[in-house]
Amino acid sequence: MRQKFNRIIKSERPVLVDFYADWCQPCKDIPPILKEVKSTFKESIRIIKVNVDNNPFIASHYQVRSIPTLILFKRGSVQWTGEGIVDQSELNSVITQHLNRN
Template sequence: MKGNFNHIINGDQPVLVDFYADWCGPCKMQAPILKEVSSEIGGKARIIKIDVDKNQRLAQQYQVRGVPTLILFKTGQPVWRQSGVATKQQLIDLINQNA
């Protein structure tokens, strides 16, 4: 996963990464919000989900302490992060500012 992840976040397009866990209640609230954001932003950014239980090394690398944690990467660098549920409008505004 790590090599593929680095390839994805180093692209030209901003990438919003959702670090989540299947057992996490707030993560289940975040998922439909991300689907709506994805359909509204089209090709401006990619949204990918990373299961922290299956990708512990990545979660450690980015110091993910709680889930959900959202991190926006631009050309491989984290430019924004938030732990907890983010609103649809907050994420759309964020992506528009960084696209």
């Protein structure tokens, strides 16, 4: 999983990663928000989910201390991190800002 994850986040296209756990109640509020974000940005962005219980090394490496945590990557580097439930308008703003950068 680590190699696949690293390959995905090194993309030219921004990648939004949702760090979650099945037992986390607030984590269940994130998928509908991400669905709306994806419908807004379509193929301009990739969104993936990482279960922290199944992938503790990845979560630890990116210092995910609470869930849900969203991290936006571009070319393998962290562009933005949001903890807790982040609303759609804030996510749209962050993504738009990073889509317009080279």
